[in-house]
Amino acid sequence: MVFILNVFILINGISVLSFNRPKLCPTVKWNPAGFRLPALLPKDYIFSILFIDKNNTIYTGAEEDGKILVWPKDSTHPMSSINYQSELKSASLFVSNNGDIYLSTMHKIILRWTASQNVFVHFMNTKEGCISLFIDLHNNIYCSMMLAHQVVKKSRSENDTVETTIVAGTGGVGRGETQLTSPRGIFVDTNLDLYVADWYNHRIQLFQFNEVKGKTVAGEFSYEITILLRLPTSVALDCEKYLFIAEAGFDRIIGSGPNGFRCLLGCNREEKKVSQLKWPLSFHFDMNGNLFVNDAINTRIQKFHLNKDSCGNVPSTIQAIYSSTLTHDHERFSRELYNSSEAYYYEVIEVNVSKSDFYILTGDSSIGLYGFIYKDHFHRFDPLKDLIAWCGKPDYKDQFKFTLELQMNTKYILVVTTYYRNVTGPFSIIIFGSNIVHLQRMNIEPVIQSTYRSALTQNHRTYFRDPCQRLNKVNYEAIQVNVTENGFYTFLSRGDGVKGLPTITSYIYEHDFYPSIPFGNLISEEDKSCSRNGDIITVRLMPNIQYVLVVTTCNSNVTTDFIVQVSGRSAVSLERVDPSPDIHRNYSSNLTINSQTYAKDCTNSQYYYETIRMTVSKNGYYTLLTGGYYTLSPGEYNATVTFMYENQFDPLNPRKKKLTSIMYHECIGKIRDEFTAKLQANTTYILVITTLKPRTSIAFSIVIYGSANFTFERFIDDSTDCYIGDPCNPQVNSIGLTLDDILRAAVKQNITIHNQPFGIKMSAAVTIIMFIAGIISCLCSIITFQNETLRKVGCGLYLLASSITSFLTITMFTIKFWFVLVTQMNTNIHLSIHQGGCKSIETLLKFFFYWDAWLNACVAVERGINVYQGINFNKEKSKRFARWILLILPFVIIVSIIHEPLYHQVLDYDKKEKSLYVAYIDTPEDFVTSRDIWCQASYSQSVRDYNTFILFIHLLGPFIANLSSALFIITGSARRRAEAQKRQTFKEYIREQWKEHKQLVISPTILFVLTTPRLIISLLLTCLKISDYIWLCLSAYFISFLPSILIFIIFVIPSTLYRNTFKESIARARICGKQRSSTTLEG
Known part of the structure; x- marks a missing residue:
């Protein structure tokens, strides 16, 4: 029946979908500078009210409860609104093909609005509130119940007495094939296959039609190489059935394609832009392929325009052909994550292009092939490292086909392996493009493995591994690492799993490890999740440098045996050591109406602040924890914010000399500000403690951890340069005042x-x-x-x-x-x-x-x-x-x-104020109060x-x-x-x-x-x-x-x-005037 329906749709060109599924090229990009729709979203960052129908009508939630805003096609402002009971907390919205609107609420009911009635009426009850709604081709409505850990469905034509059908999840928390943990966004394709954003399991689960067992197609526990996820919130498919995912943990939008998964928006988390995403909950495409994102913590909808120039047309001109045969003499590796069985023969080919451009790389064989593209390096024991594209098929034609934009003077590495294990056979690589491409087989360096075994017990030292969980101390063991040759080394750490749960993770430090400064000297990835299949780290190590490997548990009060296997070009010395001792101090104070004030946010709002001078006796990393928090009213709170400056802090120009290399540790619902900075001896640092909200008093405390002695004292510095403008556009005023000033x-x-x-x-x-x-x-x-x-x-x-x-x-x-x-x-x-x-x-x-x-x-x-x-x-x-x-x-x-x-030069800027502050939002919305344009001379x-x-x-x-x-x-x-x-x-x-x-x-x-x-x-x-x-x-x-x-x-x-000369000049002028008059009269 499903097949017949799909064929009927394709033959007749009928669009039975109420939303847009665009056809996108493999290299598609969106402009990262988002455009904010001029309306605020509801003040709750948990729920998502956003939908775009096939006519490009946009439906969003409003800042006040009880209202849905409707934006017609190409409109810059909402033209109408639909009201509902404000006490019913809305959670999700879906618009059907006939224009009916379904609205789920956290009061365990779903409402329906029809154009004929023009009012929301009761449609059905649910076991728990639906965090996400979806309607499939057969008019079944799906409900994702985050608190019940299930997805259920029901036909729209059935009455309220008919029970819903469970299509995913058992109702209990778990990571098994049939289980879900706090599911959020859902999507049902034309085959009635269900995709679920399994939020707290950090994965996307696929439940095929009438199947209760799910398959991980992205994220945690996928044995196929996909992409690691952190708190996925929404999932969708384009018309080619490629996945698009919003994830709140990494504040980004990612997508899949013929080249594998890649980041689309929010990819550079260190780069602070106005359009930076924070906790994206959901997204939708319009009919033009533009992407609309519910940017929850920023309480806004952002529109990201499709970059039409990102799709390059690659000519069918063959630029390179490479043929070879995989034999039993080839090296083997595991292309499956966390599977130590090296069952796949592979060959490594270096790719260099003569000009930066788009190219197509294809692989053909009589056997099923799998291809990987790496940039700069390939690490056989860590196949995710430096990976930019991957794909494979068991078919006999175009087992992989990559369309990529390759840069000249950059080394790319193509790894050709097989789709099935222990298979050998011939293959050929063909590259199409406008420019010459060079292919050359690379030799594989021999690998030496070193092993370390131990056990984490309750007698081991403990520390805070995660800055967002300061109440969760975990056991750890520090292992000194020394190598004799320069090169990349891969560390695979495994523990004894308990009921399938992840047990250990690991980090590598250069020189020293300080438990109270877990991000200082860290050379491995700092932001990663635990996996039940072990932990992989690949880093470049140098001889004559001491490194420290820290193996720790994922949760507190866990003991486990573990093994560390190190693969590299030489043997590695592994020896247990004690951590380096650190120094810490405490400081407390109050911000009151007597404190100094300055404009923190490039606005006219003033904030209380206090400055503290800090010097260190030794170059190294230092961690500062600033705590200051209280509730203003239900749904609102205040907290401290900390900044660090080098040598001087100028309140008239708060951007000047501000340290940008600080590692801030951001946590949702945080009540403290925590960051790590690398500080230099013989340099004075200024710590500025201020508040999240303007002109609010607060008591605060600071704990400083350092690798060496340091001084820490409060001081008041009234010296400042002379500026005009505001903190957004400060200009040093030159000597004197002009009429413009x-x-x-x-x-x-x-x-x-x-x-x-x-x-x-x-x-x-x-x-x-x-x-x-x-x-x-x-x-x-x-x-x-x-x-x-x-x-x-x-x-x-x-x-x-x-x-x-x-x-x-x-x-x-x-x-x-x-x-x-x-x-x-x-x-x-x-x-x-x-x-x-x-x-x-x-x-x-x-x-x-x-x-x-x-x-x-x-x-x-x-x-x-x-x-x-x-x-x-x-x-x-x-x-x-x-x-x-x-x-x-x-x-x-x-x-x-x-x-x-x-x-x-003419300086043009908008004076801004901050909007109302709401819970969990540390970047309140700006609104323009006036525009200033003036002439200013800016000199060196x-x-x-x-x-x-x-x-x-x-x-x-x-x-x-x-x-x-x-x-x-x-x-x-x-x-x-x-x-x-x-x-x-x-x-x-x-x-x-x-x-x-x-x-x-x-x-x-x-x-x-x-x-x-x-x-x-x-x-x-x-x-x-x-x-x-x-x-x-x-x-x-x-x-x-x-x-x-x-x-x-x-x-x-x-x-x-x-005076006399002037009088004579006037007299002569009069005489001359009379003479001219007389001459004129005589004439």
Whole structure:
């Protein structure tokens, strides 16, 4: 019947499935940068509410109980919702082919929703809550009962009085063929074969139709090479019946294919990304092959787009052919896991490609073949090590066929063996592709085995093997290992199994083993599960280095005999030793409202923290356990979080100098923070203890284990660099404050100028007034100094040029103010406009400002020289020098600041806050509160030092010139006359000089006074909260431009000569105007 139904479906092209089973290529990949659907999931990480039907309609749970969100095809937001009783805790959801929705609850009932009724109604009762639902082709509904350790089914057409049928599991905990332990996700294929994610047995079980015995097709206890699993939560098949699995223990999605199993998402657990999975519960495909994952602990649904470029088209061009024969003279090994019977003949072939590309490798033989592809190395006693693809069939054609992306300059190893034991015969390898492939048979090195036997008893030492189980001490034995030749060695450790349960596991350490630092010096895999078939470790060992093999039990209070077999290129010395002693200390304190605060999560939220300084006397590993925990309310809790920094912790930039090589030991439901770090002597480390939630008090304690003496003391360090921005995008503030820095602290985003704070509106009005006054002043000054008589000396040329640069300076100042104001008010302005203004306006403003300041300084210096030389002052020489200076000065200024546009950049980031905190979620969801875009110059330290030097030159140079000129004109001249003529006192000469040269003194004095505020804010190196000093900063900034605005008042008004020249110029202009008018009338 099942066969007939499948044939009918294929012939008629009918889709009776309500979900998507895409056809995927062997090398398919998904973009690891996931897109988060804009809705929060329920706050319970145990259950999964996610389904995508064949029309691409998405069904998800909602943050609040009692609601199912419905997302139509291609919609970015849910368009509708379906309600149910909120007190019924939902656990799983399935949508049938006719659109009916089935919802299981932990109240041991299943609800059904139909479009006609538009309400959930009771469908059936269950023995326990269904953690997962499925409906097969025959309209049978399957229920996976995690607490009952069973899977049951029932026809949808049967009434509630009909009992369910047990299809998998005996109802008791166990690892046998008929048993399940806390099953979760289920999937039924078109043959009615049932696949079960046997959660706590770390495996995927296949129960063929009407069979009660299951077969392990992935994970623990599979004798065929598959993949090791940790807490699988969901399973599905594509249209080619390849497995896809979500596993919570390793936070990843894996899949199978013609090349074997491989990781698809969440493969690099050390790499902390925003889209990193945490406790993925379930997944679904849409019709385009995109993958949707229920990311439970992060309370979100993530969409991972199918990478269409990941499927390479391999041409049918043969690039290499290799033929050989497996004989009884070949070496043998066991291709089955944990089976010591070496019953498979094999041959090893090295594969090298001339160009990185996709290739197809096939194996043909008259006997059944099995093929393995390894990268770099092949370890006959540890066939999982470095394995990248494997496949085999008993058929007589294409017993294995690998489609792989191979890289040049990389050694690949093809191992050809047989599907059945003790079989010999000929075989051939054919490789297809676009580029030449080289195949060469490899010699097999001889192997020497060493054996060690012992027994773990209650008299053995104990330690905490698993950091997540600090109450579970296990017995262990430490064995010193020494080798005489460099190479790979495989350690197979076996214990006497008790009722089929795993008994031992093992670890290898370099140099020393410290029981309290189980991850220090560890060179074997740290995160692995126990297996009833023994434990395999393959590592490269070096002579003249001591290694320690630690054999331990999987559970506490277990005793067992064990044997260790070591295979390698030389004999291995194995001798029992005592572990190395460690040192530990305790520390306790409290985080309260009196503690220091900082922004821990790149948000505006503040967290209490405490800093502890630590130094070690010897290089080595150290383990720290930080405990701090209490319940806030039902479903919520607080705990401590620990970070470590090298030499300095800067609360304004918490990412700076943060140690990233720390091994954090993450545990679900943990109440302590535990990590291991390799620390160096003569280096100061800063330990930062903070809280999981902002501004919450908590008591905490720390236990530190080390291999040598160390110091550990609390300290408070208030030193910090000066930053702007926020911890997500910290930028070291260069010397001084720019208009961007000042206005950014006060401008309100996305509102008009009329609704801005009073200070901003007042600044805008003052800017307009300054611009108008500056234009009038500069025009009057230009009219004055264009007079040929005044330009016969250098001072007149300087002042004419200064009048022009003052006009340009005040114009650029006005443009700068309104550009910053408008772009800060409207964050939707295109970034290219921000970028253009950022790189050009500030640089031009600096150029004109510095040019104007130096011209004023030249005026002051020449006036001082004029007073000093008196009648000997050479006007022609002064004019000649002035022309050269006017020619050279702008080029010198440009060269000094020409690098500025290269370092100016627009920073664009979103200010974020944390969402509500819920139980077991240590990465709460961020939400954007506002967007900040500003112009910032980011310099390296050497460029910062150069800029500081140049700033001193351009500001202090004119400042000193004006001050010195004013002092010299009065005091210098008076002292010289007092020394030459004794008839008056020095004070009397001072007064006389003032009367004679006061017009020469007033100008540099005013310039000195007006440039002082700009000098002060430019040299302001401390980090100020600018919003608290907005008026002070704006006033100082505006005042610094008054010399350019008041050039007429500063230079023309105090001088009788310049005033008269101005009046004459105005009079001539009037006369010329009247003459033109008369000529026009006469004409």
